[in-house]
Amino acid sequence: MNIDNIKKEFPIFDSKIQNNDLVYLDSANSSQKPLVVINRIYDFYTKEFSNVGRSVHYLSVAATNLYENTRSSVKTYINAKDKNEIVFTKGATEAINLVANTFGQKFLKKDDEVLLTELEHHSNYVPWHYLRKSKGIKIKFAEIDEHGDISLESVEKQITKKTKIIALTHLSNVTGAILPIKEIIELAHSKGIPVLVDGCQSAPHMKMDMQDLDCDFYAISCHKMYGPTGLGVLYAKKKWLEDLPPYQGGGGMISDVKKNDITYGELPNKFEAGTMATAQVIAFDESIKFLNRVGVDNLIEHENDLLQYGEEILRKNNSVKLIGNPKKKGAVLSFTIDGIHPHDIATILDEDGVAIRAGHHCCQILHDKLGLTASARASLGIYNTKDDLDKLNESINNCKKIFSR
Amino acid sequence: MNIDNIKKEFPIFDSKIQNNDLVYLDSANSSQKPLVVINRIYDFYTKEFSNVGRSVHYLSVAATNLYENTRSSVKTYINAKDKNEIVFTKGATEAINLVANTFGQKFLKKDDEVLLTELEHHSNYVPWHYLRKSKGIKIKFAEIDEHGDISLESVEKQITKKTKIIALTHLSNVTGAILPIKEIIELAHSKGIPVLVDGCQSAPHMKMDMQDLDCDFYAISCHKMYGPTGLGVLYAKKKWLEDLPPYQGGGGMISDVKKNDITYGELPNKFEAGTMATAQVIAFDESIKFLNRVGVDNLIEHENDLLQYGEEILRKNNSVKLIGNPKKKGAVLSFTIDGIHPHDIATILDEDGVAIRAGHHCCQILHDKLGLTASARASLGIYNTKDDLDKLNESINNCKKIFSR
Amino acid sequence: MNLKELYQEIILDHGKNPRNVGKFENFNKDAKGHNPLCGDKVHLFLKLDENKKINDISFEGEGCAISMASASIMTDLMKGKNETEVKEIISKFLDMIKEKDDIKSELLKDDEKMKLMSLGGVKNYPMRVKCATLSWHALTSALEDFQKEVTTE
Amino acid sequence: MNLKELYQEIILDHGKNPRNVGKFENFNKDAKGHNPLCGDKVHLFLKLDENKKINDISFEGEGCAISMASASIMTDLMKGKNETEVKEIISKFLDMIKEKDDIKSELLKDDEKMKLMSLGGVKNYPMRVKCATLSWHALTSALEDFQKEVTTE
Numbered sequence A, B: 001m002n003i004d005n006i007k008k009e010f011p012i013f014d015s016k017i018q019n020n021d022l023v024y025l026d027s028a029n030s031s032q033k034p035l036v037v038i039n040r041i042y043d044f045y046t047k048e049f050s051n052v053g054r055s056v057h058y059l060s061v062a063a064t065n066l067y068e069n070t071r072s073s074v075k076t077y078i079n080a081k082d083k084n085e086i087v088f089t090k091g092a093t094e095a096i097n098l099v100a101n102t103f104g105q106k107f108l109k110k111d112d113e114v115l116l117t118e119l120e121h122h123s124n125y126v127p128w129h130y131l132r133k134s135k136g137i138k139i140k141f142a143e144i145d146e147h148g149d150i151s152l153e154s155v156e157k158q159i160t161k162k163t164k165i166i167a168l169t170h171l172s173n174v175t176g177a178i179l180p181i182k183e184i185i186e187l188a189h190s191k192g193i194p195v196l197v198d199g200c201q202s203a204p205h206m207k208m209d210m211q212d213l214d215c216d217f218y219a220i221s222c223h224k225m226y227g228p229t230g231l232g233v234l235y236a237k238k239k240w241l242e243d244l245p246p247y248q249g250g251g252g253m254i255s256d257v258k259k260n261d262i263t264y265g266e267l268p269n270k271f272e273a274g275t276m277a278t279a280q281v282i283a284f285d286e287s288i289k290f291l292n293r294v295g296v297d298n299l300i301e302h303e304n305d306l307l308q309y310g311e312e313i314l315r316k317n318n319s320v321k322l323i324g325n326p327k328k329k330g331a332v333l334s335f336t337i338d339g340i341h342p343h344d345i346a347t348i349l350d351e352d353g354v355a356i357r358a359g360h361h362c363c364q365i366l367h368d369k370l371g372l373t374a375s376a377r378a379s380l381g382i383y384n385t386k387d388d389l390d391k392l393n394e395s396i397n398n399c400k401k402i403f404s405r
Numbered sequence C, D: 001m002n003l004k005e006l007y008q009e010i011i012l013d014h015g016k017n018p019r020n021v022g023k024f025e026n027f028n029k030d031a032k033g034h035n036p037l038c039g040d041k042v043h044l045f046l047k048l049d050e051n052k053k054i055n056d057i058s059f060e061g062e063g064c065a066i067s068m069a070s071a072s073i074m075t076d077l078m079k080g081k082n083e084t085e086v087k088e089i090i091s092k093f094l095d096m097i098k099e100k101d102d103i104k105s106e107l108l109k110d111d112e113k114m115k116l117m118s119l120g121g122v123k124n125y126p127m128r129v130k131c132a133t134l135s136w137h138a139l140t141s142a143l144e145d146f147q148k149e150v151t152t153e
């Protein structure tokens, strides 16, 4: 596969958006979808639709097989040990809420500590805050260094005897920092502390290997991985899924239901209550096939090239200030321009067809730390090209021109 | 619109399923999708895709407008007072979990009572059971009468001073009983008790009017309403949404995030954490347009006709025993056949292309009460015809023939 | 084999008139199996002698023709087998039901193989595979003396 | 008007050099506004006389050019207006920003109308509408003496 032709697999780039070619630099928010994924949804609904699991008729059996097939594909893609360690959720946010809620219920009590980092997305903070409110736990934050990076040491510094779980991002959605997750997990495990990794931003851009990382929990958003909206994955080690109480209650997750008591089903059903996102799960198999077709090594090479190129041209562009300069960086270029608010930048870029995001990107703690209320962010996907980054740069210049009138 | 032609709008019926015409009688499980809905998903992903709410670029703004537009359409369809009373969830199961969890947190304590009925789906029992475990609340069940019906009196009998909420289904997914919800709500409110209605089975088949019903909460599954999978709606009165704590925590639902505290956003954002099921919400607007095009009165008339016809032929078929004979009934024909297990019935019917469901339909309490471990269920959708019911009957006869060899 | 062929005489016969039904007095092992999605239940009773040979075996249960026939056929042919033999037959049966076309085992006579293979029509039907294997998983756990109930979900 | 036209001189001028910035001594009403999605913030200060006429008005805040320009233009033209007048202007402005093409009000001079209409480019851009209306909602709540912070999300 020639990576330069890959844009052709994404139909969104076929049409003009407001008379412009689309320069989509908002993939950290959500990625565009390749035609194979979109077609799979179409075909499933038009020719094969049924709910999974609960009926014995042909369509339902076929849908169940397809659904479970995606579970196996995800297992293989992230190298989990067992397909029952893969739980489908409505997104990474739900995956993290599931862990915080059930782990909190069973293992956390007053004054226990949960260790996060200053890079965390609100999704990996608010659910822990709930436990602070309900149980009186404490939340600590490993601090970023001057490069917008989290080091092993900054995590180690915050670990105490009371630290019961560490929850942190693999790749920052603002600074692009890639954290030394494997080392952090080793350290944590040496002290008997489990680790949840927010893999939202890493999953689309890095090689994932659960058995090598040895993390306890890993949260993924399928819609950022060239998959459909409304779908996420929680990877969790089997022993945790066995140990933790169920999260939502409903159909499909029970074993025996009596008026006075209820017992729960086996893994992974125990954590998949109610009718799941059937069509989305089934279509996500095509996203994984697509990623395999591209090859994760090619993907990494291509995106690293782009990232370097982007950094270069933006660094040359005086008045653009890049946010963060971490040792290892992936897929994200956040910046500010003196005297122009990020929202105004985004609006003006949009007029040129350049789609970026402005705001705090659900990372208010980090922006506070950096003394910012907002930043502009261009983020990369497999379909981006150097040309896109040139257009970004041009449009930034245009923006400066308007504001210096 | 001629209702007899409506099957043509559902592409699933165009192709043979295992060499048979599909006789789909499993709509209570999940309905098939009209082409307009499927096309909307396709078009959105191929030409318009972006995440909602968080970016200011054109595609994102357009997607946000479409997303909010569906919220308005739902509001109108169910006659809610305010569009911010509509919360999108991943399904009815999540909607009920949301209420049980947040209402339970704030308003329930040891020995308080939650009143359900024996007709409830596990989705409207397990979440309350969690509170029994965590808080020591009590769960009571209004009992069915010999027709598989729940009367106002049977509910009234179980209300005590300690009853803090009543949660019950509008239309039973097994007996088809339509409950006297409006009367029950009036009674409950006269005693200051709020009511949650599980509207999963009623929403696709009945006229909904939240202001007339005056219920406090109403849970809907979009995938049973000719909409995409992975989507549900929680209707809740504004005062409740304002009063209740948030459910899942994450991006989009916050107001201000500091290291020591967090404040939450306005309605309905407070209850929509993380990236939502964007494409599904946007496509659901087409489901509502479709339903409006059909007209709820036509729909009711058509389905009542079918139900009567189905009841007639199955009653004539000796050895078929219909389950439940409620005063008002909708869309569901559950039955058993002496000497043939429902699973075997469903398997044999499937060979003739007749898709029904066998099992306890997530209603184990009800099946226990009826002395059954399982039943067979044929359920109706707008696309069904009398011909479908004739085929059901033929296939049942075929089944009896095989088993009497 | 398609699913309707599944309901051939062997299955219907064992399904409607299952053998070895009912608890017997002096059993020394038992195990329950339960399929929560369809409600099928089985309770196995065994008498193992000092050499771990099955002296007697029976079951109680309720469920579809497939699960009842499977329990009936299984109990019929396990009588008199020792632990090693039982385990081999279980594993061969599970292979067949999930993927293989036939059963190769020195321990089974041709007509026994025939009976077992009559259950093979459930292949590719995960819901029905669970019916067919319920009692077999229960037997495994009875031998391993698991305390907890087996579910095939 | 397209969005780029939005950044015309009036807006850029007020956005870069907002008028009436800073808390003044003897204010007797204030209110905060906050847009959680983009972080825009505004804090309004008012001095109302006994007839509810605005004697003085100023703001502190941070945000994009649109929200700063909007606060600047608003405070400029509200000075000296009484409560009834203020309310009418707010309501006319909000109508315009959401759907109408122009502003009809006896209370505004033509050049004032022009300035307000320069903000009209945000129509159909819900995120930017929130920027443009933030200070206006804060003014409403200052008059109604709400205790809680206004959010435009």
Ligand SMILES: Cc1ncc(COP(=O)(O)O)c(C=O)c1O
Pocket: A250, A251, A274, A275, A276, B028, B029, B090, B091, B092, B093, B094, B121, B123, B124, B169, B171, B172, B173, B198, B200, B201, B221, B232, B362
């Ligand atoms: C009466 C009833 N309640 C709740 C549910 C749960 O809905 P969902 O599975 O879409 O969450 C269903 C459907 O399965 C139902 O029929």
Ligand SMILES: Cc1ncc(COP(=O)(O)O)c(C=O)c1O
Pocket: A028, A029, A090, A091, A092, A093, A094, A121, A123, A124, A169, A171, A172, A173, A198, A200, A201, A221, A232, A362, B250, B251, B274, B275, B276
């Ligand atoms: C680092 C990070 N964590 C969590 C999330 C939440 O993911 P989702 O919105 O898909 O639930 C996101 C994306 O928004 C993210 O970038």
